[in-house]
Structure formats: structure tokens, C-alpha cells
Amino acid sequence: MAVTIKDVAKKAGVATSTVSRTIQDHSSISEKTKIKVRQAMADLGYVPNFSAQSLASKTTKTIGVIMPVSDGVAFQNPFFLEVIREISKVCNEKHYMVSLASGKDTGELLESIKMMARRGTVDGFIVLYSTWEDQIIEYLHEANLIYAMVGRPYLFENETLYVDNDNRLSGKDATNYLLQKGHTQIGYVGDDLDQVVTIERMAGFRDALQEAGIAINPQQSILMTDSDNATVTQPLEKLFEHQKTAPTALVVSDDMLAVTVMQRLLMLGYQVPMDVSIISFNNSIFAKMAYPKLTSIDINVPQLGQQVALKLIDKIEEKEAPFVKMIIPHEIIERETVASK
Amino acid sequence: MAVTIKDVAKKAGVATSTVSRTIQDHSSISEKTKIKVRQAMADLGYVPNFSAQSLASKTTKTIGVIMPVSDGVAFQNPFFLEVIREISKVCNEKHYMVSLASGKDTGELLESIKMMARRGTVDGFIVLYSTWEDQIIEYLHEANLIYAMVGRPYLFENETLYVDNDNRLSGKDATNYLLQKGHTQIGYVGDDLDQVVTIERMAGFRDALQEAGIAINPQQSILMTDSDNATVTQPLEKLFEHQKTAPTALVVSDDMLAVTVMQRLLMLGYQVPMDVSIISFNNSIFAKMAYPKLTSIDINVPQLGQQVALKLIDKIEEKEAPFVKMIIPHEIIERETVASK
DNA sequence: CTGAAAGCGCTTACAG
DNA sequence: CTGAAAGCGCTTACAG
Structure with a gap:
């Protein structure tokens, strides 16, 4: 014993x-x-028993990390693993455990979360994504559970703790960068329409063009694809259909999508960055490994992960802590996919 | 209450x-x-309290998942997230929790694992990787903890539960595939030398060539690079230095590395698959998104993940269960990077 | 500043 | 087949 x-x-x-x-x-x-x-x-090598502590103190010192539902490419995004690692790091330091909740569809995920909540296995949750009308969030909120989000909440923004980038601003910055390089015909390519972040980046794209006095014709400059990228080719072809409206530069909502886009562009006979410049977001490993290497906006994933964990733990430990939102700065990493016009 | x-x-x-x-x-x-x-x-909506159950029964119904140390590119491999998702799925069904252990270096990881073990927060561990001389494994073994591995153990193979592919055979199959396509000058490119799997795939590569009666000159056909791929260019150049020994096809130990290799090859003026054919392993999202799309060996990650979880839980619940090793079949997925010679 | 005691919500011999 | 009771290893009013 x-x-x-x-x-x-x-x-x-x-x-x-x-x-x-x-x-x-x-x-x-x-x-x-x-x-x-x-x-x-020290002499005895004593370490407190976890279950006994939890039972007696009504506190579990563990936080549940909620992954997005696992169908679709989004799930494969290295972003999640990176965030999890950072959360895990903070939890280690604070002597918290991290427990994973995932599921192949929303129903399964919700069941898993309910179980965790009702069996009292976690003190709070971190939600790794933000989409429109999420049942998970609705449940967490109704059941009055403590949670924090990575990404701006669609629901209950004013009462929830979250950490995010200023995605709208980053969309604007990306577009402005292209503008500064002399591009005036700029398109936007996004996927995962239900992700709040994708839409925000596009809003920033519009902001920049508007401020520059450039009119936007959605038909000719905006392309939204489904999240498995399978069907980019045709719509992309359409975007480039008319010589005079064809974009000379593209803002792409995610590195992974940008890789697909570059590939399709090549098939259509366009070279990056000679014919088309590309800037994307996340600065993930895809950006570094792509050829040519992607110019991308770094979103500081380590900070994102560490801060949610820290803030959530604060909230758990002293329930009074006010609702906080925290914005992590982004930064353009210049590589090889943007040429001057 | x-x-x-x-x-x-x-x-x-x-x-x-x-x-x-x-x-x-x-x-x-x-x-x-x-x-x-x-x-x-049902009437009362009763759910047993987790901590109380754990305390009274001396069992925690949670398994700890041990990630590889997080420096280096290996960690970014989508493989890990996929396996974790599958493990998590099985655990949900079996009403187990999954708790994550990670660290930026071995010391930190070990501390985290020791904590979990001593505080009694897990019933067993799953180790997601296998390297030479791993302190983690040594500790797990000495402390007499229950664990299972994804990948063939270097230490204590005869007494440990594990799930793996037949990596040596898959290395051989990959090479044979190239041989069948008419290639005779075949090179091997691997990274992460401390990973058991990398070495095994190379051994399979050698097997195939030997059976085909082709002599191997390591200097001219084998390239091992460090795991962040930064320095592939020069050694790769060397591999192609002499016209008569330059490989017409490459077996590459991982999709991510294959993407880097293709990119460098392009810089050196070689086209894939026209000048050089490539086959790699894992059939990850990188294989599908690469351009051209990678011919890759699928290792059936879902099975890998589900089976470790299942077998470990079996072992936890009926301690007598014998040590098992389980081999999951692989399969060549033909895409665009191999041409006939 | 410290201790005796009750209690957290279960499980499990033991007895019948 | 079922129950009374002790116990798992802690925490936390309460009292001093």
C-alpha cells in the first residue's frame, strides 16, 4: 500500500x-x-491520493479539453495538437490533469461531455473551436459549467472567458500587405464556413479593400469551399475565368487550404508567386513545408494555449474572477509566396 | 448537491x-x-460519483496517453492526433477517461508520468511512440505499471503489450513495388533515427534489394537526416551526385519528410515522378495534399489506436491477460509519385 | 497555531 | 439474494 x-x-x-x-x-x-x-x-515519499482529495474537496483538479467533431479535414489541422500540448504544459505546472473529450459527431461528443460533467470528473472545460450555433456550448452554458474557449464565441460572448486573435484585424493586415505590394485585384478563399474565425478573416479582407476604395464583387473575388477541399478546382477556375477580373493575389483562410489552392493553381497553369501571390493564416508546419514556402500570418498558438489554460484555472480557483477576453497578437511571416506587382 | x-x-x-x-x-x-x-x-437521474468510486475501488477508470517529447517535427505529425482520437473513442464507449501526459523534454515528461502514477490517477498507460533506450519505458517497467505501446518496443518486447504494423515488411513491400515498376537504383531516405519504426522500414528496404540481388552501397543509397528536415538539401545533392549511381526512385520513411524531399528535389532540378519516383509511409493528410499526390503506404491508424485501447483495457480489467502483440496490416495506396522505368 | 471528529460517496468483506 | 458496517484517504468546520 x-x-x-x-x-x-x-x-x-x-x-x-x-x-x-x-x-x-x-x-x-x-x-x-x-x-x-x-x-x-519527503522521507516517506508521500504523494497525496488524487481520488481522496477530489472526493473530500469536491474539486477534481482536472480540466476537460473539447476537440472539434472529428469528421472533415479541420480535425487534421496541426493547430489542435499544438494547442493541446500548450494546455497540457500549463496543467502540468499547476498540477492539473487534462482529460480529453472527442467524438465522431456532435451527439457522441455531447454524451461524452455530459458524462464527464455529471460524474464530476472535471472542474472546467476548454473548447478548442468556435462555430455557429453549437449544441455543445449551449449545453455547457445551460448546465452552468465552467468553460473557456479558444476563439471568439458565437453565443454568450459577453459572459464567456475566451482567448483569441483579432481575426478580423489579421484578415485586414493580410490584405493590406498584398495591397502594399501593389496588388489591386485580390481574392479571398475560405473553407469551413461554420468556423467563426473564417468569417472574421473574410470580414477583415473586406475592410481593407473598402478602405482602399476598391469595390468588391463577391462573385469575382470570394470563394468558399467545403472543408475537405475536394472541390476547389472548378470554383477556382471560375475565379480566374475572366482575364480582367482574375485576381493577382489571394488571401487564403488557412495554410492547409493554401497548399491545396497552390496545387490546383499549378494545374490550371498559374505559378505562385509569379502569376498569383498567396498569403494565408496560422503559420503551421504546412506553411514551412510547402513549396514555395508560404507567407503566412502567425497566430501565436503557444500563447493561445497557455493563456486559456491559465485563465480557466484562475476562474476555477477563485470563482469571482470576472469574464475575460484576451486577444493575442498576430504577425506576418514573410516567405516566398508573395511577389510585388 | x-x-x-x-x-x-x-x-x-x-x-x-x-x-x-x-x-x-x-x-x-x-x-x-x-x-x-x-x-x-433513472427517475432520479443518478450518475455515480467518479472520485468516490475510484477511492473505494482503488481503480480509476482512466488511462494515461503518453505523447512523444514535443521538440522536433515528429510531434507535429498528424499521426498522433489521429491515434489519440481513436483511443478516445474506445475509451468513451468503455466509460474510461483519457488523460494526457506530455512534456517538452524527457525529464518533464517523466515527472508528469510519475505524478500520475503516484497520485493514482490512471490505471494504465498507452505510449504512442517507440524509441531506443527510452527512460519512460524503463520507469514504467521498473515501477511495475500497466502499459501498452503503439509501435514495437525496443525494451522488454517479450513482456509488453503492443500494437504495430509489420514495419519491416512494409519497407520491403514499398521497395518491391518500386522494383516491379522497373527501378533498380533505389535510395532510402529516413529521419528520426531514434524511432524504431524508421530503422525497421530501412531494414525492409535492404531485405527487398538483397532478395532482388541488388548490392547496396550505403554511401550511395541511404540518407538519414535529422528530424527537423532542415538539412536535407546538401546530403540529398550528394545522393544524386554521380550520374551512374543516382537513384531513380526513393523510399522515404514518412509523408512529411517526403514532402520536404520532393521540394528539395525540385530545387535541384529533378521532377517527381518523371526523374525520380517516390513512395512513402503513413498515408497521412500530407500524402493527399502534396503535389503531386504521394503514393504512400497506409498503416491503418484507426485500427492501431482502437486496438491498443481495447487491449490495454482488457489487461487492466483482468490482470491475468497474457502479453499480446498485435500486427495491423498495411496497404499500398497508389497515387502520382511513382512512374514506371 | 493545532487537533479530534465528522463527512465526502462509494465498495466490499462478512454475516445471515 | 440482501443488508449493516467498516473503510478508502483525504478536507474542513469547529473548538480550543
């Missing part, structure tokens, strides 16, 4: 309550006895 | 021990009372 709080108490010559309090570094315990108790813990 | 076993007992008119036993579907309880109790549970 493992060593328990009783063994420590006996060895240190104090009550178990005193041991418990020094574990929590209670201010009521004198430094002298704390030292004595800590010595005993 | 949530509803407890006492409430259910009262409502059903039985003792709490009877409720507990019907939760576990004990054979000693009559079907009649089980029905009565289940009715009461």
Missing part, C-alpha cells in the same frame, strides 16, 4: 489535519511545523 | 450496497431488484 496522510502525521508527530493543511500551504500553520511535516513527506 | 447512492437506495427501498451491486451488474442481485433499482436511478 502507498503511504498515506496518516503515516506522515505519525512520523511528523502531528494530526492529519495539520498535514493536510501544510499540503495546501495554509497560512494558519507555522513555518516550523510546515518544515517538519514536509520533511516527513 | 447531486443525487447520491443513498437517495437511490431510499427510493428503491434497498440498501446502498444493493445499489452499488446493481451498478456493477453483480450476478448475486436478483433481476427483479435490479430492475427496481435501475428504475430509481
Whole structure:
């Protein structure tokens, strides 16, 4: 049997309550006895039992990480693993555990989350994505559970804790960058229409063109594709159909999509960046491994992950913490896919 | 307060021990009372408290998933997220939780794992990778913890539960495929030398050439690069240095590396597959999105993930279960990067 | 500043 | 087949 709080108490010559309090570094315990108790813990190699702590304190010191539903390409995005790693890192430091919730469809995911909540296995949740009208969020909110999001919430924005980039601004910055390089015929290619982020980036794209006094004809400059990218070719062809409206530069909502777009462009006979310039978002490994290497907007994934975790834990530990939103800065990483016009 | 076993007992008119036993579907309880109790549970919306169950039963119903240390490109491999998703799916069904262990270096990871083990937060571990001389495995083994691996163990193979492909055979099959297409000058490019799988695939490569009676000059046909792919260019150039030994086809140990290799090849003036054919492994999203699309060996990640989880849970629940190894079949997915010679 | 005691919500011999 | 009771290893008012 493992060593328990009783063994420590006996060895240190104090009550178990005193041991418990020094574990929590209670201010009521004198430094002298704390030292004595800590010595005993060290000598015995004592580590508090997790289940017992949870049961007695009504707190689990674990946070549930909610992944997006796993169909579609979105799920394969390296973004998620990166965020998870950062969350995990913070949790390690704070002595929290991370527990994963995923599912192949919304129903399955919801069941899994409900289970976690009702069995009392988590103190709070982190939702890794943000879409329109999400049942998951509705449940979390109704059930009055603590949660935080990566990405701007569509529902209950004013009452939820979240960390995000200024996606609209980044869309604008990306477009302005192209404008500065002399492009005036700029198109936008996005996927995953239900993702809040995709739409926001497009809004930023419109902002920039508008400020530059360039009229937008959606038919000729905006292309939304489904998330598995299978059908980009034809619509893309259409975008380039008329010589005088054909874009000389493209803002693409995600690195992975940008890789597909470049590939299709090549098939259509366009070279990047000689014929068409491309800037995309996320600065993931795809951006670095693409050929040519993608100019991309870095969204600082480590910060995104670390901050949600930190803020959520703060909220869990002192329930009063006000609702916070936190905006992480982005940055253009210049590589090889944008040419001057 | 949530509803407890006492409430259910009262409502059903039985003792709490009877409720507990019907939760576990004990054979000693009559079907009649089980029905009565289940009715009461349903009426009250009862769900057993997780921490209390763990504390009383000395079992946690959670498995720890150990990720590879996070430096280097390997970590970005979509493989891990896919496996995790599958493990998570099985765990959901079996009412297990999955808890993540990761770290930026071995020391941090080990600390995190030790914590989990000593605090009693998991019943067993799944290790997602296999390398030479892994401290993590040594610890798991010494501490007598239950674990399973994805990939063939380097240490304690005869006493560990694992699920893997026949990597050596897949290396051989890949090479034979090239041979059948008429190539005779075939090179091997691998990274991540400490991964057992990389070495095994290379061994298969050698097997095939040997059986075909083709001599191998390592200098001229084998290139091992570090895992961040940064330095592939020069050694690759060297591989193609002499016209008469330059390979007409390459076996590449991973899709991500293959993408890099193709890119560098292009820079060196070689077209794929016209000048050089390429076959790689994993059939990840990189294979599908590459241009041209990669011919790749599918390793059936879903099976890999589901089976480790299933087998580990079996082992946890009936400790007698013998050590098992399970081999999942692979399959060549023909795409656009291999041409006939 | 410290301790004795009750309690968290289950499970599991033990007895019948 | 079922129940009373002890126990899992902690935490936290309460009292001093």
C-alpha cells in the first residue's frame, strides 16, 4: 500500500489535519511545523491520493479539453495538437490533469461531455473551436459549467472567458500587405464556413479593400469551399475565368487550404508567386513545408494555449474572477509566396 | 448537491450496497431488484460519483496517453492526433477517461508520468511512440505499471503489450513495388533515427534489394537526416551526385519528410515522378495534399489506436491477460509519385 | 497555531 | 439474494 496522510502525521508527530493543511500551504500553520511535516513527506515519499482529495474537496483538479467533431479535414489541422500540448504544459505546472473529450459527431461528443460533467470528473472545460450555433456550448452554458474557449464565441460572448486573435484585424493586415505590394485585384478563399474565425478573416479582407476604395464583387473575388477541399478546382477556375477580373493575389483562410489552392493553381497553369501571390493564416508546419514556402500570418498558438489554460484555472480557483477576453497578437511571416506587382 | 447512492437506495427501498451491486451488474442481485433499482436511478437521474468510486475501488477508470517529447517535427505529425482520437473513442464507449501526459523534454515528461502514477490517477498507460533506450519505458517497467505501446518496443518486447504494423515488411513491400515498376537504383531516405519504426522500414528496404540481388552501397543509397528536415538539401545533392549511381526512385520513411524531399528535389532540378519516383509511409493528410499526390503506404491508424485501447483495457480489467502483440496490416495506396522505368 | 471528529460517496468483506 | 458496517484517504468546520 502507498503511504498515506496518516503515516506522515505519525512520523511528523502531528494530526492529519495539520498535514493536510501544510499540503495546501495554509497560512494558519507555522513555518516550523510546515518544515517538519514536509520533511516527513519527503522521507516517506508521500504523494497525496488524487481520488481522496477530489472526493473530500469536491474539486477534481482536472480540466476537460473539447476537440472539434472529428469528421472533415479541420480535425487534421496541426493547430489542435499544438494547442493541446500548450494546455497540457500549463496543467502540468499547476498540477492539473487534462482529460480529453472527442467524438465522431456532435451527439457522441455531447454524451461524452455530459458524462464527464455529471460524474464530476472535471472542474472546467476548454473548447478548442468556435462555430455557429453549437449544441455543445449551449449545453455547457445551460448546465452552468465552467468553460473557456479558444476563439471568439458565437453565443454568450459577453459572459464567456475566451482567448483569441483579432481575426478580423489579421484578415485586414493580410490584405493590406498584398495591397502594399501593389496588388489591386485580390481574392479571398475560405473553407469551413461554420468556423467563426473564417468569417472574421473574410470580414477583415473586406475592410481593407473598402478602405482602399476598391469595390468588391463577391462573385469575382470570394470563394468558399467545403472543408475537405475536394472541390476547389472548378470554383477556382471560375475565379480566374475572366482575364480582367482574375485576381493577382489571394488571401487564403488557412495554410492547409493554401497548399491545396497552390496545387490546383499549378494545374490550371498559374505559378505562385509569379502569376498569383498567396498569403494565408496560422503559420503551421504546412506553411514551412510547402513549396514555395508560404507567407503566412502567425497566430501565436503557444500563447493561445497557455493563456486559456491559465485563465480557466484562475476562474476555477477563485470563482469571482470576472469574464475575460484576451486577444493575442498576430504577425506576418514573410516567405516566398508573395511577389510585388 | 447531486443525487447520491443513498437517495437511490431510499427510493428503491434497498440498501446502498444493493445499489452499488446493481451498478456493477453483480450476478448475486436478483433481476427483479435490479430492475427496481435501475428504475430509481433513472427517475432520479443518478450518475455515480467518479472520485468516490475510484477511492473505494482503488481503480480509476482512466488511462494515461503518453505523447512523444514535443521538440522536433515528429510531434507535429498528424499521426498522433489521429491515434489519440481513436483511443478516445474506445475509451468513451468503455466509460474510461483519457488523460494526457506530455512534456517538452524527457525529464518533464517523466515527472508528469510519475505524478500520475503516484497520485493514482490512471490505471494504465498507452505510449504512442517507440524509441531506443527510452527512460519512460524503463520507469514504467521498473515501477511495475500497466502499459501498452503503439509501435514495437525496443525494451522488454517479450513482456509488453503492443500494437504495430509489420514495419519491416512494409519497407520491403514499398521497395518491391518500386522494383516491379522497373527501378533498380533505389535510395532510402529516413529521419528520426531514434524511432524504431524508421530503422525497421530501412531494414525492409535492404531485405527487398538483397532478395532482388541488388548490392547496396550505403554511401550511395541511404540518407538519414535529422528530424527537423532542415538539412536535407546538401546530403540529398550528394545522393544524386554521380550520374551512374543516382537513384531513380526513393523510399522515404514518412509523408512529411517526403514532402520536404520532393521540394528539395525540385530545387535541384529533378521532377517527381518523371526523374525520380517516390513512395512513402503513413498515408497521412500530407500524402493527399502534396503535389503531386504521394503514393504512400497506409498503416491503418484507426485500427492501431482502437486496438491498443481495447487491449490495454482488457489487461487492466483482468490482470491475468497474457502479453499480446498485435500486427495491423498495411496497404499500398497508389497515387502520382511513382512512374514506371 | 493545532487537533479530534465528522463527512465526502462509494465498495466490499462478512454475516445471515 | 440482501443488508449493516467498516473503510478508502483525504478536507474542513469547529473548538480550543
